[in-house]
Amino acid sequence: MSTPFEPGAPAGEGFIPLCVPEVRGNEWTYVKECLDTGWVSSVGKYVTRFEERIAARLGAGQAVAFTSGTAALHVALLLAGVGPGDEVVLPSLTFIAPAFAVRYLGAWPVLADVDPRHWQMDAEQVRGFLTEGCRSQDGQVVNRATGRRVKALLPVDLMGHPADMDPLMALAEEFGLTVVEDATESLGGLYKGRPAGRLGHIGALSFNGNKIITTGGGGMLVCDDQTLAQRARYLSTQAKDDPLEYVHCQVGFNYRLSNIQAAMGCAQLESLDDYVAAKRRIHQAYREGLAGVPGIGFMAQAGWAVSACWMSPILVDPVAHGQDSRGLLGALHGQGIQTRPLWQPLHQSPALAGSHNLGCPVSERLHQQGLCLPCSVGLTPSDQERVIRAIAAGQGGGSQAA
Numbered sequence: 001m002s003t004p005f006e007p008g009a010p011a012g013e014g015f016i017p018l019c020v021p022e023v024r025g026n027e028w029t030y031v032k033e034c035l036d037t038g039w040v041s042s043v044g045k046y047v048t049r050f051e052e053r054i055a056a057r058l059g060a061g062q063a064v065a066f067t068s069g070t071a072a073l074h075v076a077l078l079l080a081g082v083g084p085g086d087e088v089v090l091p092s093l094t095f096i097a098p099a100f101a102v103r104y105l106g107a108w109p110v111l112a113d114v115d116p117r118h119w120q121m122d123a124e125q126v127r128g129f130l131t132e133g134c135r136s137q138d139g140q141v142v143n144r145a146t147g148r149r150v151k152a153l154l155p156v157d158l159m160g161h162p163a164d165m166d167p168l169m170a171l172a173e174e175f176g177l178t179v180v181e182d183a184t185e186s187l188g189g190l191y192k193g194r195p196a197g198r199l200g201h202i203g204a205l206s207f208n209g210n211k212i213i214t215t216g217g218g219g220m221l222v223c224d225d226q227t228l229a230q231r232a233r234y235l236s237t238q239a240k241d242d243p244l245e246y247v248h249c250q251v252g253f254n255y256r257l258s259n260i261q262a263a264m265g266c267a268q269l270e271s272l273d274d275y276v277a278a279k280r281r282i283h284q285a286y287r288e289g290l291a292g293v294p295g296i297g298f299m300a301q302a303g304w305a306v307s308a309c310w311m312s313p314i315l316v317d318p319v320a321h322g323q324d325s326r327g328l329l330g331a332l333h334g335q336g337i338q339t340r341p342l343w344q345p346l347h348q349s350p351a352l353a354g355s356h357n358l359g360c361p362v363s364e365r366l367h368q369q370g371l372c373l374p375c376s377v378g379l380t381p382s383d384q385e386r387v388i389r390a391i392a393a394g395q396g397g398g399s400q401a402a
């Protein structure tokens with residue numbers, strides 16, 4: 001996925017970026033306090049406060065701050081008992097980070113398709129895989145095709161819309177699997193009234209620069225189990241068993257968020273509701289503004305979901321619209337409007353060769369037709385109007401493709 005502009009690049013004259021951070025609250029005050037007091041590193045009141053506020057926000061028992069969402073996923077999977085040669089089921093249509101976390105442990109992804117309406121991991125296909133594609137051996141679930149043990153399900157709340165978790169949790173219960181919810185895109189979203197991030201046994205959040213709230217870079221592991229959270233904290237701080245004599249009984253990680261970053265996170269969290277409201281408003285305005293444009297489609301919002309609307313993707317039907325998604329991307333680029341395709345489906349990723357593919361035609365079609373539109377929290381109505389007009393005018397292939 002290469003784009004002409006880096007996410008997070010400052011907006012130039014007339015340029016409309018895909019998604020840039022919004023900093024307008026107490027960030028400066030809290031970060032300055034860290035610098036003034038010398039509490040800049042991985043211990044400090046803001047780390048604790050950020051964890052407490054996230055836990056309270058999600059109604060979770062525990063939250064542990066990490067340097068990134070990927071790091072939180074890595075440790076979450078480790079705590080789920082995933083090890084070398086095991087398998088984890090995740091959707092093919094996602095940013096690759098959760099699959100990388102699986103590979104860090106020497107385990108392998110099993111790549112499932114997404115459902116065509118809500119674009120979330122297809123629980124029916126996963127059920128088919130577990131019931132027919134696997135056999136039970138010594139109380140373990142073994143993939144017939146690969147001979148590997150299936151240990152966990154890793155649904156991703158794609159684009160901020162929660163995955164359909166109830167059937168996945170039922171499958172996990174039936175087959176003795178752990179569910180790690182990748183909620184790195186869905187903070188602020190709801191599933192049947194419950195907050196995204198705590199729908200599985202363990203959840204992972206991200207505060208990367210283009211996420212709903214940001215710490216520059218950061219993540220959080222969320223769970224209810226105190227022992228699990230203690231293990232997460234221990235492993236993320238180099239697994240020190242004796243902090244004075246530096247005795248280590250296990251391999252640990254340097255994955256702890258700094259106080260400076262947490263200070264920024266505390267300030268950003270104060271604005272979460274405003275930011276999600278802005279994201280949802282932007283998404284709704286695209287739906288309304290593009291409703292009459294031939295060949296433009298949207299992800300359906302499930303009745304059981306309140307999407308955080310992290311990204312605002314459209315689908316471009318090349319025949320009905322008169323040009324394909326990449327042609328439209330080029331046309332918009334020419335007018336200073338940054339858009340981006342969806343990710344290459346993971347079953348097609350060279351980095352993940354050797355992963356088990358359950359068959360993912362929907363992911364392939366969404367990848368071909370999908371385009372994410374500018375959706376910064378600070379996107380002005382007039383800039384958004386410009387994007388909508390450009391897409392409406394781009395129809396019929398009148399503009400230059402990249």
Ligand SMILES: *Cc1c(COP(=O)(O)O)cnc(C)c1O
Binds near residue numbers: 071094
């Ligand atoms: C952003 C993202 C991650 C990784 O989060 P980082 O904080 O960037 O490491 C993981 N999974 C998905 C689906 C993401 O979009």
